[in-house]
Amino acid sequence: MTRTSYNTEKSRLEKEMAKIQKRIQSLQAKQRQPKIAAIVRSMREYDISPEEIAAAFSRKPASRARVASPRKAATATKRVVAPKYRHPETQATWTGRGKAPRWITDAEAAGTPRESFLIAAESA
Template sequence: MTRDNYAALQLKIEKEITRLQKQAKALQAKQRNPIIASIIQSMREYDISPDELAAALAKKPAAARRKAENNAEPPQARRTVPPKYRHPDTGDTWTGRGKAPRWLADALAQGKTRDDFLINK
């Protein structure tokens, strides 16, 4: 493709884009006008002033407020959990959360129970 053909094609496409953008704006204006008229009619019917409308628009919706409030709180630090099980020989401990440590799994395989390793019986 020669440079002249490319430039001509690009110009043609840009003109088409401009035409379609104008068409989209016209369509949007055509759809907006009845809605604006409906809003004005409702404002008159319910005696709503433009100031009241502006104040209502300035407020965040409840869902957005809740989300902002939730995000505003700093994340809470994880609290440490005291150990629940202790190996009698090595002193290794386990809180009882997550995957059981190898020393406990081996002891369970030998027929012992978790109760045998409880710290506070």
């Protein structure tokens, strides 16, 4: 008896949910019509064609394009920094900028001072 009442209640709620979803879709359609009419009115006022709108949708937003161009300019003007530290066995180098590489941090943890990896001025 519980199973039948569960199934009937479930089907009743599903039907009710379907009705509510249809009402939501209807309400959204009613809200969209005035917006579409305003857009069409603006397009006519400013003589904008649907092709122009489609082209605007296909390209990247202007705000992203402006942000990307200074980054490109900054990377193009970066200078190469000479290495300051060298691992004696692997010959791996580090400029001394940014996060220290693992071979430096491991050596420091083992008690070797960072200065022992300095590259001599005459060999650089």
